Amino acid sequence: xxxxxxxxxxxxxxxxxxxxxxxxxxxxxxxxxxxxxxxxxxxxxxxxxxxxxxxxxxxxxxxxxxxxxxxxxxxxxxxxxxxxxxxxxxxxxxxxxxxxxxxxxxxxxxxxxxxxxxxxxxxxxxxxxxxxxxxxxxxxxxxxxxxxxxxxxxxxxxxxxxxxxxxxxxxxxxxxxxxxxxxxxxxxxxxxxxxxxxxxxxxxxxxxxxxxxxxxxxxxxxxxxxxxxxxxxxxxxxxxxxxxxxxxxxxxxxxxxxxxxxxxxxxxxxxxxxxxxxxxxxxxxxxxxxxxxxxxxxxxxxxxxxxxxxxxxxxxxxxxxxxxxxxxxxxxxxx
Amino acid sequence: xxxxxxxxxxxxxxxxxxxxxxxxxxxxxxxxxxxxxxxxxxxxxxxxxxxxxxxxxxxxxxxxxxxxxxxxxxxxxxxxxxxxxxxxxxxxxxxxxxxxxxxxxxxxxxxxxxxxxxxxxxxxxxxxxxxxxxxxxxxxxxxxxxxxxxxxxxxxxxxxxxxxxxxxxxxxxxxxxxxxxxxxxxxxxxxxxxxxxxxxxxxxxxxxxxxxxxxxxxxxxxxxxxxxxxxxxxx
Numbered sequence: 001x002x003x004x005x006x007x008x009x010x011x012x013x014x015x016x017x018x019x020x021x022x023x024x025x026x027x028x029x030x031x032x033x034x035x036x037x038x039x040x041x042x043x044x045x046x047x048x049x050x051x052x053x054x055x056x057x058x059x060x061x062x063x064x065x066x067x068x069x070x071x072x073x074x075x076x077x078x079x080x081x082x083x084x085x086x087x088x089x090x091x092x093x094x095x096x097x098x099x100x101x102x103x104x105x106x107x108x109x110x111x112x113x114x115x116x117x118x119x120x121x122x123x124x125x126x127x128x129x130x131x132x133x134x135x136x137x138x139x140x141x142x143x144x145x146x147x148x149x150x151x152x153x154x155x156x157x158x159x160x161x162x163x164x165x166x167x168x169x170x171x172x173x174x175x176x177x178x179x180x181x182x183x184x185x186x187x188x189x190x191x192x193x194x195x196x197x198x199x200x201x202x203x204x205x206x207x208x209x210x211x212x213x214x215x216x217x218x219x220x221x222x223x224x225x226x227x228x229x230x231x232x233x234x235x236x237x238x239x240x241x242x243x244x245x246x247x248x249x250x251x252x253x254x255x256x257x258x259x260x261x262x263x264x265x266x267x268x269x270x271x272x273x274x275x276x277x278x279x280x281x282x283x284x285x286x287x288x289x290x291x292x293x294x295x296x297x298x299x300x301x302x303x304x305x306x307x308x309x310x311x312x313x314x315x316x317x318x319x320x321x322x323x324x325x326x327x328x329x330x331x332x333x334x335x
Numbered sequence: 336x337x338x339x340x341x342x343x344x345x346x347x348x349x350x351x352x353x354x355x356x357x358x359x360x361x362x363x364x365x366x367x368x369x370x371x372x373x374x375x376x377x378x379x380x381x382x383x384x385x386x387x388x389x390x391x392x393x394x395x396x397x398x399x400x401x402x403x404x405x406x407x408x409x410x411x412x413x414x415x416x417x418x419x420x421x422x423x424x425x426x427x428x429x430x431x432x433x434x435x436x437x438x439x440x441x442x443x444x445x446x447x448x449x450x451x452x453x454x455x456x457x458x459x460x461x462x463x464x465x466x467x468x469x470x471x472x473x474x475x476x477x478x479x480x481x482x483x484x485x486x487x488x489x490x491x492x493x494x495x496x497x498x499x500x501x502x503x504x505x506x507x508x509x510x511x512x513x514x515x516x517x518x519x520x521x522x523x524x525x526x527x528x529x530x531x532x533x534x535x536x537x538x539x540x541x542x543x544x545x546x547x548x549x550x551x552x553x554x555x556x557x558x559x560x561x562x563x564x565x566x567x568x569x570x
Contacts, residue, residue, distance in 0.1 A: 045404065049551070052408045056415050056545035070420055086405050089371045093412040096375045101389060101420035323379075326372040 001315070004062065004073045004098065005308025006055075008091030009083025009111045010138060011035075011042045013054040015062035016304035017073075021117075021312030022124065025066035027298065027305040030054045036177045041167060042137075048086030055094050062304070073102055077311020080108030080321070081331035083138070088327040096323055107311045108321040111302075112141055112333050113149070115268040117313065118299040118306035120148075126293050127264050131257045135249060135277075136269035136301075137163035137178065140209050142256050143333065145266075148313050151333055154256050155207025162245055163271045165211040169218055169241055173234060183238045184274050190239030195221060197244040199251075207256055214244055242276055250280050257290055264291040273300040336537050337387065338394045339378065339417075340529030343370035343410030344402030344430045344549075345449065346496065350377050351525025352385045352392075353533050359385035361526035370406045374413055381525070394423055394541070396532020398430040398523050399550040401458040401475075402449055407549045415547045424541035426532040429550055433523040434494045435462035435469045436531055441492040441519065445469070448483075448495040451553065455479045457501075458552055461486070477552050484508035490515040496522050 003021070007014040016027040032050050036042060063070055078095035080088060092108065099106035115134045120126060128148070134141045140157040160168070163180055170179025175186065197217050200210040218241050225232055249271075257265050267281060272294050285292040299306060314320075337359075342349045348370040351361035360381040364373060382388060397414035400407040411427070418425035434447030441464075449458040459476040462469045476483055484505045491514070493502045498518035506516045535541070 048405075048408060049548075052412055053546070053548050055412060056419055056547075059416070060419065060545060086408065089405065090408050090412050093371055093374070093409045094416045096371075097413045097416040098420055100375045100379070101417055323375040324372050 001074045001312060002068070002072055003075045003077050003308040003312050003315070004059070005304035005306070005311060006059070006076065006078040006091045006095050007114065007302055007304040007307045008051045008055065008087050009079045010087060010302055011047045012302040013051050013058050014302065014304035015059045016308050017062055017066040017068060018305050018308035018312065021309040022121070024121065024305045025068070026062045027303055028058050028061045028065065029303050030058050040171050040177060044084045044086055047084065048090060051087055051090040055090055059094065070102060073098070073104060075105045075107065075311065075315055077107050077109055077307050079111045079114060079307055080325055081110040081328045083111055083329060085327055085329040088329060092325060092327050096325060100323055105315060105320045106323065106325060107314050107319060108325045109307055109310050109314065110331060110333050112139060112143070113310045114306040116143065116145065116266070117310040118295040118303070119266040119268045119293055121306060121309045122295040122299055123266070123293040126266055127291070129260070130262045130264040130266055131253060131260060132266045132268065133249060133253045134269045135162045135267070135271035137161060137167055139269060141333070142207050142253060144256070144260055149317060153333055155209065155252065157209040157211060159210050159212040160215060162209070162211060162249060163269070165215050165245060166271065168215055172219055172222070173238070178270070180271055180274055183242055184276065186235055187239035187242045187276060190233070190235030190237070192239045192243040194233065194236035195240035197240055199244055199248050202248055202251060207252055209248065209252065211245065214241070242274070246274070246277050246280050249277065250284055254284055254288065258288070262290070264293065266293045268295055268300070270301040273297055336393050336533050337391055338396050338529040338533040338536060339382070339392045340396040340525040340527070340532060341378070341410045341414050342398030342430060342433060342523040342525060342528050343374065344398050344400040344407040345523055346403065347522045348374070348406065348410070349523055349525035349528070350381050351527070351529050352381050352387065353526055353529035355533055355537070356530065358526040358530070359387070361524055363522060363524060366403070366406055370409045374409055389421065392421065392423065394532060394536040395425045396528045397425065397427055398433050398528050399427040400430050401451070401550055401552045402430055403452065411547060411549050415544055418544045424536055425544050425547055426535045426540065427542050427547055428528055428531045430523045431458065431460045431475070432462065432469060432471065433527045433531065434521055435460070437521045437524060437527045438492055438494040438519045439464045439467065439469050441517070444489055444491045446487070446491050446493050448493060448501050451477065457483065459483050475552050480504050481508055487514065487516070492517045492519055494519045494521045496520070
């Protein structure tokens with residue numbers, strides 16, 4: 001089954017063609033990096049306008065670059081749950097129009113389910129059940145995956161997402177946007193133990209996360225040093241900050257995996273591209289005899305191939321959406 | 336030429352079908368927080384009412400706004416993706432012109448007004464009708480009613496969803512018995528979009544299907560903020 005996926009939940013306009021939820025024929029992603037750098041982050045109103053400009057081009061490119069025509073498309077999958085409302089509705093409006101015009105089934109999906117499938121696209125051998133950590137600029141979520149499309153939410157962030165903390169600290173340190181790659185790069189030259197930043201909720205009996213206190217601590221440390229005319233080793237601050245986030249993410253995910261007795265962990269979302277996060281997960285999982293899987297880099301950030309793959313799985317189960325599909329900006333991940 | 340017209344820029348949303356100069360079906364439905372949910376089923380309803388299916392549609396017309404910043408994206412996206420999918424042309428029409436066209440049988444100057452969503456701010460323009468064709472005679476206006484009233488120097492028909500109250504306020508601001516301000520209650524209608532688009536499409540005029548975007552008369556709040564801070568040298 002040839003599924004056209006559409007994803008516009010935040011700042012990437014993306015369309016993809018995927019065969020049988022496995023073979024990616026095209027995965028076109030138009031980023032808004034020019035706007036993000038100008039505004040220092042995602043501005044919902046600006047992002048939504050850009051989606052409206054780009055959506056037609058991106059869909060056409062996904063079809064043309066795969067050497068297909070619209071009449072080859074057998075179903076439409078679209079992110080309709082969780083994201084910025086003005087952004088989501090551009091993708092859903094396009095998806096409904098195509099479903100109506102081509103008379104093919106439509107399925108609306110949760111953005112996080114897409115990220116879960118990004119990893120299954122890259123690593124179809126991931127065993128079920130397993131524990132999945134989704135970490136991005138908008139989400140930090142620990143999910144127990146019983147089987148395809150069967151989820152149990154184990155924990156989530158109570159304030160900032162991990163990627164959001166990266167972005168905000170990078171913005172504070174004037175490292176540019178997105179902050180993750182900038183801090184990742186700077187950290188390679190820094191001392192991870194130079195600063196003792198807090199590890200929020202690390203020892204608490206919960207799988208929820210919190211990163212806003214860590215962020216404040218980094219900012220206060222910086223300001224104190226400026227006030228005291230002390231040296232400002234940006235590399236060390238970045239490396240120590242990154243280490244705190246990585247330690248919390250890995251420790252909680254391992255705790256969840258051991259409690260559930262699973263043999264594998266999957267890590268998805270934009271922050272899963274972080275080199276230190278991958279390194280610590282790999283070392284820790286090797287020691288514990290647990291498999292760890294990451295999506296290929298092109299599938300870490302928001303993309304439509306993961307939505308097409310998730311859509312295929314749901315359609316195979318006999319599910320579909322009707323043409324009154326609407327957006328749900330704050331929907332929980334269905335269990 | 337059979338044309339489907341869509342306008343989701345306002346607080347009522349509309350779809351309609353016309354064949355050349357003849358209206359075949361027209362539907363206005365209330366918009367909730369956005370106009371996304373029912374847009375396709377309402378398109379399907381007007382086509383069925385006109386005994387047509389989507390393949391019979393030879394061109395698409397869409398109101399480009401100005402208006403509600405979320406709603407407008409739905410109509411423009413639906414129109415361009417339907418046109419792309421069907422391989423048919425699309426024609427965007429400014430929503431103020433759609434309103435003016437709905438009141439084209441009135442003599443003299445026509446002033447459509449759309450509430451801009453923030454306190455006291457409206458979008459407006461001035462049109463004249465000649466041989467059934469409405470033409471805009473001045474630049475688009477974005478601002479308060481006081482400013483708009485200063486531009487009204489002759490008897491004028493005000494077309495708006497709340498035309499009566501606009502009419503009264505403009506009349507008070509002008510304070511002259513020589514200038515007659517009439518109210519015509521109206522919302523942008525899909526059939527009017529279809530008629531305007533059909534006329535242009537029949538003349539061979541159309542917009543680029545992929546690059547079509549809404550008519551924004553106000554820059555986004557973020558851009559406006561960035562512009563102000565840059566002007567002050569803060570960014």
